[in-house]
Amino acid sequence: MAKNMTLLWGSGSCPCWRAMIALEEKNLQGYNHQLLSFDKMEHKSQQVLDINPRGQLPSFKHGDNIVNDSYAICFYLESQFQDQGNRLIPDGPEERARMYQRMFEGQTFYEKLNNVIYYDFFIPEEERHDCALSRNKEALKAELSLWEGYLQQSPGSFLAGSSFSLADVVVFPTVAYLFRFGLSAGRYPKLGEYYALLKDRPSIRASWPPHWLENPKGHEALKDF
Amino acid sequence: MAKNMTLLWGSGSCPCWRAMIALEEKNLQGYNHQLLSFDKMEHKSQQVLDINPRGQLPSFKHGDNIVNDSYAICFYLESQFQDQGNRLIPDGPEERARMYQRMFEGQTFYEKLNNVIYYDFFIPEEERHDCALSRNKEALKAELSLWEGYLQQSPGSFLAGSSFSLADVVVFPTVAYLFRFGLSAGRYPKLGEYYALLKDRPSIRASWPPHWLENPKGHEALKDF
Numbered sequence: 049m050a051k052n053m054t055l056l057w058g059s060g061s062c063p064c065w066r067a068m069i070a071l072e073e074k075n076l077q078g079y080n081h082q083l084l085s086f087d088k089m090e091h092k093s094q095q096v097l098d099i100n101p102r103g104q105l106p107s108f109k110h111g112d113n114i115v116n117d118s119y120a121i122c123f124y125l126e127s128q129f130q131d132q133g134n135r136l137i138p139d140g141p142e143e144r145a146r147m148y149q150r151m152f153e154g155q156t157f158y159e160k161l162n163n164v165i166y167y168d169f170f171i172p173e174e175e176r177h178d179c180a181l182s183r184n185k186e187a188l189k190a191e192l193s194l195w196e197g198y199l200q201q202s203p204g205s206f207l208a209g210s211s212f213s214l215a216d217v218v219v220f221p222t223v224a225y226l227f228r229f230g231l232s233a234g235r236y237p238k239l240g241e242y243y244a245l246l247k248d249r250p251s252i253r254a255s256w257p258p259h260w261l262e263n264p265k266g267h268e269a270l271k272d273f
Numbered sequence: 274m275a276k277n278m279t280l281l282w283g284s285g286s287c288p289c290w291r292a293m294i295a296l297e298e299k300n301l302q303g304y305n306h307q308l309l310s311f312d313k314m315e316h317k318s319q320q321v322l323d324i325n326p327r328g329q330l331p332s333f334k335h336g337d338n339i340v341n342d343s344y345a346i347c348f349y350l351e352s353q354f355q356d357q358g359n360r361l362i363p364d365g366p367e368e369r370a371r372m373y374q375r376m377f378e379g380q381t382f383y384e385k386l387n388n389v390i391y392y393d394f395f396i397p398e399e400e401r402h403d404c405a406l407s408r409n410k411e412a413l414k415a416e417l418s419l420w421e422g423y424l425q426q427s428p429g430s431f432l433a434g435s436s437f438s439l440a441d442v443v444v445f446p447t448v449a450y451l452f453r454f455g456l457s458a459g460r461y462p463k464l465g466e467y468y469a470l471l472k473d474r475p476s477i478r479a480s481w482p483p484h485w486l487e488n489p490k491g492h493e494a495l496k497d498f
Contacts, residue, residue, distance in 0.1 A: 119377050144349065148344075149339065177400045179397075197326075
């Protein structure tokens with residue numbers, strides 16, 4: 049089934065990881081894939097540009113259909129393979145509403161994380177400001193409190209409620225980053241529980257970033273959060 | 274039907290406009306709504322915070338279901354009212370793939386527009402850099418070329434193909450902003466055609482930002498693009 053699919057990806061990219069979790073959940077193992085190196089700028093190679101004019105990973109093709117954005121890949125796979133693997137959109141309107149809302153808040157969560165841990169990477173040296181980085185850190189702390197609260201209020205163990213959904217597919221990689229970068233599960237117990245619950249889920253284990261397996265610890269940028 | 278829905282919104286906000294277009298397309302007229310003022314900081318009022326801890330507009334409630342993100346609102350309404358009004362997700366896999374991809378690229382488009390026209394609004398004075406703004410302008414130009422190309426290659430008049438879809442719901446407000454801020458349809462003819470085709474669509478006319486009706490011209494920030 050998955051032989052007519054190709055994924056170009058990079059290790060440790062949250063968007064790539066989302067796509068890979070969705071592929072696993074939909075039982076689409078066996079797709080063609082190629083691990084490219086961001087360090088070697090392979091995401092700007094002709095091979096990628098042929099599928100993705102933005103030169104970004106993931107880049108994904110199913111037959112002639114090109115879908116590169118990680119959220120788009122998730123929605124596309126769920127709609128094309130609704131009855132295969134796990135259903136990733138809950139039936140109940142309440143849980144479904146929560147799923148959509150958390151999915152898109154997940155983009156803000158991811159952005160606020162990046163604005164802290166990749167500040168120096170994204171902002172040229174002569175444009176960096178300590179006050180901007182401090183503001184970004186405060187914004188991430190506020191964001192963490194929101195998500196800790198969402199998990200506290202959730203009627204189940206997952207972001208949308210009692211079943212694993214697209215919200216978990218797209219947000220889990222962000223949560224994994226937090227703990228890799230030193231976030232304290234003591235200070236954020238619900239996020240800690242959520243991480244512990246999901247990290248051994250088969251789809252997530254199977255797609256765990258290979259360079260994280262070699263180097264399980266990231267730098268400790270978030271240990272004082 | 275729409276009496277159990279409440280939308281809190283602000284005039285000229287692209288995210289609010291997306292939600293309002295989707296409500297019109299799904300024949301959900303008659304919902305409760307309240308126009309709030311960003312200038313008076315009403316998006317940070319208790320009324321908003323009760324629904325939306327982020328203090329942002331749109332804030333939307335359907336019965337007890339709270340969905341605030343504009344993309345989440347679009348997906349939610351389409352899934353809850355699939356057979357009402359216009360279907361906004363195409364049936365064909367090819368068109369559907371393109372719809373999802375353009376929807377999410379639309380977020381980048383919107384962000385790159387904001388990084389130019391609202392640079393001074395988002396960046397505190399002491400953190401502004403001419404080189405950053407120039408870079409943002411180049412990025413927006415590259416983005417405009419991409420979209421001009423997408424419309425050139427589209428097998429129909431809409432972003433996903435021959436039918437109006439969620440991609441148009443979420444991207445049209447960005448395109449309307451471009452022309453309000455002086456973009457030249459001579460230089461971007463496909464974007465100009467797309468704008469002309471959609472601006473009189475009933476759902477879009479009905480939800481046109483009221484302060485744009487009073488002041489049809491924005492400042493000319495994009496006239497040299």
